[in-house]
Amino acid sequence: MDRKILTYDSVEISFGGKAVVHDVSFSLEHGEILGLVGESGSGKSTLIKAAMGLLGPDGLVTRGDIRYMNQNILDIPEKEKRKIRGAGIGMIFQDAGASLCPIRTIGEQIYESMRVHTKITRSEAKSRAMDLFDKLNFKDSQRVWDSYPFELSGGMNQRAGIAIAMLMNPPILFADEPTSALDVSVQRQVVREMLKLRELFGTAIVIVTHDIGVVRAMADTVLVLKNGKTVEYGTADRVLDHPRDPYTRKLLEAVPKLQRKVRV
Ligand SMILES: Nc1ncnc2c1ncn2[C@@H]1O[C@H](COP(=O)(O)OP(=O)(O)OP(=O)(O)O)[C@@H](O)[C@H]1O
Numbered sequence: 001m002d003r004k005i006l007t008y009d010s011v012e013i014s015f016g017g018k019a020v021v022h023d024v025s026f027s028l029e030h031g032e033i034l035g036l037v038g039e040s041g042s043g044k045s046t047l048i049k050a051a052m053g054l055l056g057p058d059g060l061v062t063r064g065d066i067r068y069m070n071q072n073i074l075d076i077p078e079k080e081k082r083k084i085r086g087a088g089i090g091m092i093f094q095d096a097g098a099s100l101c102p103i104r105t106i107g108e109q110i111y112e113s114m115r116v117h118t119k120i121t122r123s124e125a126k127s128r129a130m131d132l133f134d135k136l137n138f139k140d141s142q143r144v145w146d147s148y149p150f151e152l153s154g155g156m157n158q159r160a161g162i163a164i165a166m167l168m169n170p171p172i173l174f175a176d177e178p179t180s181a182l183d184v185s186v187q188r189q190v191v192r193e194m195l196k197l198r199e200l201f202g203t204a205i206v207i208v209t210h211d212i213g214v215v216r217a218m219a220d221t222v223l224v225l226k227n228g229k230t231v232e233y234g235t236a237d238r239v240l241d242h243p244r245d246p247y248t249r250k251l252l253e254a255v256p257k258l259q260r261k262v263r264v
Helices: 044-052 078-088 106-117 122-135 141-146 154-166 184-201 212-218 236-241 246-253
Strands: 004-015 018-029 033-037 059-068 089-092 172-176 204-208 221-226 229-235
Touching: 004 044, 004 204, 018 044, 018 059, 018 204, 018 221, 018 229, 033 044, 033 212, 044 059, 044 089, 044 172, 044 204, 078 089, 078 106, 089 154, 106 122, 106 141, 106 154, 122 141, 122 154, 154 172, 154 184, 172 184, 184 204, 184 212, 204 212, 212 236, 221 236, 221 246, 229 236, 229 246
Parallel strands: 033 204, 033 221, 089 172, 172 204
Antiparallel strands: 004 018, 004 059, 221 229
16 A cells, blocks of 8 residues: 655745746645655745646746655646645644634634534534544634633644634644744744644655754654755655764754754
8 A cells, every 4th residue: 555645746836937947746645744844935835735726827836746645746636636625634834823714703703614514513523623632732722712812821722723724624734833933942833743744644745944943853754855846855864863964963053052852
């Protein structure tokens, strides 16, 4: 059986005809955590947006394939893509608070987002959410369900965002800088939470981050990008402890003083 659930094969991505990601290949197995690192503008977000069909009107995958469970994502109709977004691949962003609707409670938003994918009553949605909140050790699940985003801390909104992305139990989670807007103790909690998802559900995760400490704490494999090209791709131990490329060494040297290694 092919264990790969997501494969990028020689992918080139262009905006307005100009290529910004060149010939990038990687794959993801069930439960694998891939760290995507590289300086600002290297193409990390663009790579993950491509699989979600979120490149916008100017963006296009101009070469290569992206396969999700043996389906070429680039060839399927928009309706099928919508099913993959959310139910197949969940996504969390840097600032979940900003992507939540400010005038509706977390509970209402959960119910609405689940209804897009499945026939479900409000009370079924609530019971699924409460179950997941409990598994993720939320202290006050009922309060989170009833709250508006502004009533929760930034960290709690981010944790709620992770829970919302996981409600349909997608086999893959894309996390784009999920910890960078948070203070260090909340960062640790969010990292622990993502590891817990893998433990509980076998979720595979692609984490985009500038924080090598987060990569060390989480990733099995690491892909280093520079100017839209792959600089190194390998196991986390190999890339982080024995980097082959000077660019990777430079990225790693930029952080050890912070000693951000997250203990989980
Ligand atoms: N909508 C767009 N239109 C034109 N160019 C874009 C668009 N989105 C991204 N780009 C370009 O694509 C390249 C990669 O950007 P991307 O945001 O993927 O980098 P990144 O590595 O995620 O950066 P950061 O860490 O700052 O988020 C950059 O040169 C950027 O200017």
